[in-house]
Amino acid sequence: MKVLVPVKRVIDYNVKVRVKADGSGVDLANVKMSMNPFDEIAVEEAIRLKEAGKAEEVVAVSIGVKQAQETLRTALAMGADRAILVVAADDVHHDIEPLAVAKILAKVVEEEQPGLILCGKQAIDNDMNATGQMLSALLGWSQGTFASELDIDGDSAVVTREVDGGLQTIKVKMPAIVTVDLRLNEPRYASLPNIMKAKKKPLDEKTADDYGVDVTPRLEIVKTSEPVARAAGIMVGSVDELVAKLKEAGAV
Amino acid sequence: MAQFVDRQELDFLLFDVMGMDRLTSSDRYAAYDHETAEAILDSAQAIAAKHFEPIAAEMDANEPRVVDGKVVIQQEAKEALAAYAEAGFFAAGFDEGDGGMQMPKLLSLAVSGLFTCANNALANYAFLTQANAAMLRAFGSPEQVATYLPPMLEGRWFGTMCLSEPQAGSSLSDITTKAEPQGDGTYRISGTKMWISGGDHELSENIVHMVLAKIPGGAPGVKGISLFLVPRYRVDENGQVGDWNNITLGGLNHKMGQRGTTNCLLNFSDGGDTIGTLVGAEGAGMAAMFHMMNEARLAVGHGAAMCGLGGYLASLQYARERLQGRHPLNKDATSPQLPIIDHADVRRMLLAQKTAVEGATTLTSWCAALVDRMSVTDDPDEQKRLNGLLDVLTPIAKSWPSEHCLEANKHAIQILGGYGYTRDFPMERFYRDNRLNHIHEGTYAIHGLDLLGRKVRMRGGADFIALLEELDAIATRADAYGELKPHVAALRSAIQELSETTRTLCAEPDVNRSLANATLYLNTFGHVVIAALHLWRAETALTKRGEDDAFRDGVLASCRYFFAYELPKTQTDFAFLRGMDDTCLTMRDAWFGNA
Numbered sequence A: 001m002k003v004l005v006p007v008k009r010v011i012d013y014n015v016k017v018r019v020k021a022d023g024s025g026v027d028l029a030n031v032k033m034s035m036n037p038f039d040e041i042a043v044e045e046a047i048r049l050k051e052a053g054k055a056e057e058v059v060a061v062s063i064g065v066k067q068a069q070e071t072l073r074t075a076l077a078m079g080a081d082r083a084i085l086v087v088a089a090d091d092v093h094h095d096i097e098p099l100a101v102a103k104i105l106a107k108v109v110e111e112e113q114p115g116l117i118l119c120g121k122q123a124i125d126n127d128m129n130a131t132g133q134m135l136s137a138l139l140g141w142s143q144g145t146f147a148s149e150l151d152i153d154g155d156s157a158v159v160t161r162e163v164d165g166g167l168q169t170i171k172v173k174m175p176a177i178v179t180v181d182l183r184l185n186e187p188r189y190a191s192l193p194n195i196m197k198a199k200k201k202p203l204d205e206k207t208a209d210d211y212g213v214d215v216t217p218r219l220e221i222v223k224t225s226e227p228v229a230r231a232a233g234i235m236v237g238s239v240d241e242l243v244a245k246l247k248e249a250g251a252v
Numbered sequence B: 001m002a003q004f005v006d007r008q009e010l011d012f013l014l015f016d017v018m019g020m021d022r023l024t025s026s027d028r029y030a031a032y033d034h035e036t037a038e039a040i041l042d043s044a045q046a047i048a049a050k051h052f053e054p055i056a057a058e059m060d061a062n063e064p065r066v067v068d069g070k071v072v073i074q075q076e077a078k079e080a081l082a083a084y085a086e087a088g089f090f091a092a093g094f095d096e097g098d099g100g101m102q103m104p105k106l107l108s109l110a111v112s113g114l115f116t117c118a119n120n121a122l123a124n125y126a127f128l129t130q131a132n133a134a135m136l137r138a139f140g141s142p143e144q145v146a147t148y149l150p151p152m153l154e155g156r157w158f159g160t161m162c163l164s165e166p167q168a169g170s171s172l173s174d175i176t177t178k179a180e181p182q183g184d185g186t187y188r189i190s191g192t193k194m195w196i197s198g199g200d201h202e203l204s205e206n207i208v209h210m211v212l213a214k215i216p217g218g219a220p221g222v223k224g225i226s227l228f229l230v231p232r233y234r235v236d237e238n239g240q241v242g243d244w245n246n247i248t249l250g251g252l253n254h255k256m257g258q259r260g261t262t263n264c265l266l267n268f269s270d271g272g273d274t275i276g277t278l279v280g281a282e283g284a285g286m287a288a289m290f291h292m293m294n295e296a297r298l299a300v301g302h303g304a305a306m307c308g309l310g311g312y313l314a315s316l317q318y319a320r321e322r323l324q325g326r327h328p329l330n331k332d333a334t335s336p337q338l339p340i341i342d343h344a345d346v347r348r349m350l351l352a353q354k355t356a357v358e359g360a361t362t363l364t365s366w367c368a369a370l371v372d373r374m375s376v377t378d379d380p381d382e383q384k385r386l387n388g389l390l391d392v393l394t395p396i397a398k399s400w401p402s403e404h405c406l407e408a409n410k411h412a413i414q415i416l417g418g419y420g421y422t423r424d425f426p427m428e429r430f431y432r433d434n435r436l437n438h439i440h441e442g443t444y445a446i447h448g449l450d451l452l453g454r455k456v457r458m459r460g461g462a463d464f465i466a467l468l469e470e471l472d473a474i475a476t477r478a479d480a481y482g483e484l485k486p487h488v489a490a491l492r493s494a495i496q497e498l499s500e501t502t503r504t505l506c507a508e509p510d511v512n513r514s515l516a517n518a519t520l521y522l523n524t525f526g527h528v529v530i531a532a533l534h535l536w537r538a539e540t541a542l543t544k545r546g547e548d549d550a551f552r553d554g555v556l557a558s559c560r561y562f563f564a565y566e567l568p569k570t571q572t573d574f575a576f577l578r579g580m581d582d583t584c585l586t587m588r589d590a591w592f593g594n595a
């Protein structure tokens, strides 16, 4: 079985996000970018499936600016076998929307014929939580979202999902799309030897045009603003005092 | 989580100022393109963030203890070092032929810096092992290398450096540890070593000590000192760890800082025989140590800069959030208080830290880049020139950061007011950790003597002159920018004064007198070098005009600050040094009063 893992290049989770002065979005120029943390978990899971003998090949794919090839190299350094870069934007501020991503991925799936697609449940930049679901609809494949456990068993997959109030376990037919949640695994670090090996692994470059997909944004960003500043905290001496203060503030 | 790196600044330093990309044109470092370097830094940062930083405060609060004769350190420390090992960092700096990654020194210094800033005490175990392994690789016999190098590069065995003794610290010629030939090629090592970092613990399967000792009947002083490899557990022909080698832990030292690193009094041949093997030739122990010292001293200077960086980043964050006071003209008591970063004096303290840390990291990185250039040039004259530059720069690269980044930590504490004085914030820990850097690997004073007494006089002053030429070349490059011209003039005049002062001091026949203010000379020399480096950074930032204005303006502000607040001090100091004041030299013991 081949596993396809879409990975997105996003602002690094350590970076303090700055809103652009004109409110049109977040400032991404000269800002450190990394792989979306949920996608790291998806890559890790795919590699573990391969290590367990349940997958033969792991293919990472990224859609966005040319620099996303760095993100793909990270996936390759973690252990993916090869990568596909679909260049769909020149400007780092051009976020490709989930529907366009899903359409491109659907074409990639047509070419690659994977048995499983593992993707992050959402990207930490726009928090859309939509790509996996849209792709499932476009392909007509079954989906298991928010996975905290995954067991591939022949032609079906058992997915434990993190839902409100607990865990839900479902069984879906393969081929399937599974979107992964934080607790599924702990991604490995790219070791130095593997970073070096990754440079020799194949990375194909395509464009959105190759797949005939129009990536023009359909959503209009009306305004982006900083969250309200957090008020200063206070030190309390005991749990009782804490409870009293919370009651005072009407919080409990 | 406390922040331990500013990647934008690091990128600027490595790629724009130092031009690390250019190294890829050499066969040796061809693999280290920009993207690969970033991926390596990412990996190091992720491990440091996950495993090193979160336990830094805890390791400081819970010093290693001895329980039933064994040193106890929290379990997470072992796991962190295992993650470091698994990612391949122990071997990173070693040649591919030795199973390493052949990482350029410039990059490996930056990588080490991430771990140091995240958790200095923990990173020490790894760095000591790497230093020990490098020494073994350079001077060990093929058998010693084959047996001991691989487990160290895998991070299974750790290493130490055993030089100091209770009665011999700065003056190593006075060590008394003995090495008696056993007739079978091995030696029985006996005596006591003091201050041994990482000397005892259960973090690794074995500990490999590099021990300085004297073979009875040898030459007196330094020429009689040899180097020995002495394992904690003896190792059989198959490389298996066997019997205990009779090295006892006399006790752990309770330190001011870097408290998570065990620091030990070790007794050799205590109860039974401690067996070691000679590394290199008899009597060549100090020469071997000196060979490694440039690198060790660079690491200490960089460590000091990293303590400074940790304090800077944390105090900057605090200053942006803490609301306190109003501007002097604002008499409205109902108006909101300002974030303290709006007070000019707080900005002074931030700028003092920023310039100290940037100056220090640029200096240590420059030295590392010179090391890399030495390893890729075939031209023997160029090798000699680079080596000479490093000889003169090393005492400064070790000492300037240890003085001025310690001062930076003082400012970091101050910015937090009362909170900086508590253990709820990392500032006081950075300060305590940093304090060691002023002492070990040669105290500040010893480096002053080394610089003025030896380094600037070597090869008829040729190395010193080569350095002045490098500094002048920086001035020439900066002269292309109108806004830097006043700084260029100030730097040129300081270079001139440094040159004249050095000439005067070296011409003084009374060496005691010429060296009496060597520590001040070291400091003032350092200021001239750091000023030049700020100019280099400013010139580089100007060539990148238009990319990130705030970052570029920050680089220029640092330069301006250093030239306004710090460089002018050198005028007074140089005049004073040339006067060869003997107040300290002639001060009498008895005049100090009763203690």
Ligand SMILES: Cc1cc2nc3c(=O)[nH]c(=O)nc-3n(C[C@H](O)[C@H](O)[C@H](O)COP(=O)(O)OP(=O)(O)OC[C@H]3O[C@@H](n4cnc5c(N)ncnc54)[C@H](O)[C@@H]3O)c2cc1C
Residues within 6 Å of the ligand: B160, B161, B162, B163, B164, B166, B168, B169, B170, B171, B194, B195, B196, B197, B198, B255, B258, B263, B436, B439, B440, B441, B442, B443, B444, B445, B446, B449
């Ligand atoms: C935390 C820690 C870790 C260490 N780790 C190691 C280790 O792993 N291995 C190891 O071998 N050693 C280690 N050391 C020892 C360290 O290198 C010594 O402490 C250092 O060399 C100074 O020696 P000393 O402490 O005996 O001080 P001393 O030599 O007694 O110096 C005391 C003072 O006198 C001054 N002084 C001494 N001689 C002169 C002189 N000729 N001219 C002018 N001033 C002079 C010094 O500058 C200093 O201010 C460590 C020390 C510490 C504190």
Ligand SMILES: Cc1cc2nc3c(=O)[nH]c(=O)nc-3n(C[C@H](O)[C@H](O)[C@H](O)COP(=O)(O)OP(=O)(O)OC[C@H]3O[C@@H](n4cnc5c(N)ncnc54)[C@H](O)[C@@H]3O)c2cc1C
Residues within 6 Å of the ligand: B322, B324, B325, B326, B340, B343, B344, B345, B346, B414, B415, B416, B417, B418, B419, B421
């Ligand atoms: C060990 C200890 C014991 C203490 N004991 C007592 C005690 O017994 N009783 C008591 O009442 N208090 C006590 N204090 C509190 C102490 O007086 C305060 O910590 C001190 O006044 C600083 O206030 P702060 O900590 O709130 O710092 P802040 O006022 O927040 O200052 C933070 C930084 O901002 C700078 N800053 C603030 N305002 C301005 C301004 N307008 N212009 C320029 N710079 C400014 C400060 O110089 C400082 O560097 C104690 C503190 C400590 C650490």
